[in-house]
Amino acid sequence: MKKVLVLGGTRFFGKRLVKGLVDSGYDVTIATRGRQADPFGNEIARMQVDRNDLDSLKRIGSSEWELVFDSLCYTGANASHILQVLEGKVKRLVVTSSRAVYEHSPLIRREADFDPYSCPITAGTREEVSYEEGKRQAEAALFQKAGFPVIAVRFPIVLGVEDYTKRLHFYVDQIRAQKEIYVGNPHARQSYIDADEAARFLQWAGESAQACGPYNACSDDAWTLPQLLGAVEDAIGKPARILTGGTAEQLSPFAIPDSYVLDTGKARREGYAFRSLSDWLVPLIQRLAAE
Numbered sequence: 001m002k003k004v005l006v007l008g009g010t011r012f013f014g015k016r017l018v019k020g021l022v023d024s025g026y027d028v029t030i031a032t033r034g035r036q037a038d039p040f041g042n043e044i045a046r047m048q049v050d051r052n053d054l055d056s057l058k059r060i061g062s063s064e065w066e067l068v069f070d071s072l073c074y075t076g077a078n079a080s081h082i083l084q085v086l087e088g089k090v091k092r093l094v095v096t097s098s099r100a101v102y103e104h105s106p107l108i109r110r111e112a113d114f115d116p117y118s119c120p121i122t123a124g125t126r127e128e129v130s131y132e133e134g135k136r137q138a139e140a141a142l143f144q145k146a147g148f149p150v151i152a153v154r155f156p157i158v159l160g161v162e163d164y165t166k167r168l169h170f171y172v173d174q175i176r177a178q179k180e181i182y183v184g185n186p187h188a189r190q191s192y193i194d195a196d197e198a199a200r201f202l203q204w205a206g207e208s209a210q211a212c213g214p215y216n217a218c219s220d221d222a223w224t225l226p227q228l229l230g231a232v233e234d235a236i237g238k239p240a241r242i243l244t245g246g247t248a249e250q251l252s253p254f255a256i257p258d259s260y261v262l263d264t265g266k267a268r269r270e271g272y273a274f275r276s277l278s279d280w281l282v283p284l285i286q287r288l289a290a291e
Contacts, residue, residue: 002067006021015038018040029063030044030045054084057085079137104188150213155198168288184244184255220274
């Protein structure tokens with residue numbers, strides 16, 4: 001039985017990744033700070049680890065792993081630490097990255113639009129750098145310094161019933177209460193992915209013999225925010241009170257200044273087929289509206 005470590009794994013799509021790995025017969029260990037319960041009982045092993053403390057993180061280097069999934073890598077320092085403790089201990093590392101490595105653009109973003117192999121590596125803690133720069137630095141450190149294969153999965157907005165950010169819930173609540181919603185640029189399109197598919201893709205990336213480097217991962221299609229609000233209107237049975245523009249404080253959670261669309265051609269060419277956005281997002285909205 002292959003040994004797999006998941007850094008995180010107690011909430012949202014990380015929890016679904018652990019479930020998929022267990023169902024596939026892996027010997028799974030999760031490493032967390034131990035502050036949140038998980039539903040897996042004796043199906044998995046557990047390590048208590050502080051991801052931001054190198055001495056604590058060294059505990060994961062006490063074993064050898066077929067695969068390690070890291071959903072808690074936010075900075076170059078995080079990346080350097082994981083490389084240090086896993087050297088000679090892992091066959092493959094899959095790290096959860098983000099669309100945030102790219103700038104907003106009317107162009108569809110492909111993996112080559114941010115090259116972590118040539119990005120200059122700079123110092124900075126999570127408190128000292130932006131989320132976007134932290135993710136760029138994490139990828140740069142991993143791809144330039146790792147002595148083992150690394151895969152970075154660049155997700156857009158991940159949605160699901162258990163989304164702890166409650167951003168989609170916000171729109172359902174606002175339309176139900178007939179409150180104004182500032183949408184920023186109403187023509188800006190963006191990509192999304194379902195939490196279940198995010199977990200499936202992470203596992204696919206870990207298992208695929210040919211997978212390497214960065215991957216965009218998102219559903220087919222990209223919607224403007226007014227399109228999404230239209231689906232919420234249909235589910236609630238009330239019109240959205242949409243306002244364009246707005247200050248930074250007024251903008252709603254998915255409001256963006258320009259499009260943020262990811263190209264998934266690399267994954268598709270290697271055999272992964274993504275679901276259509278409407279296949280899961282409309283049912284999700286209907287489910288939230290019924291709560």
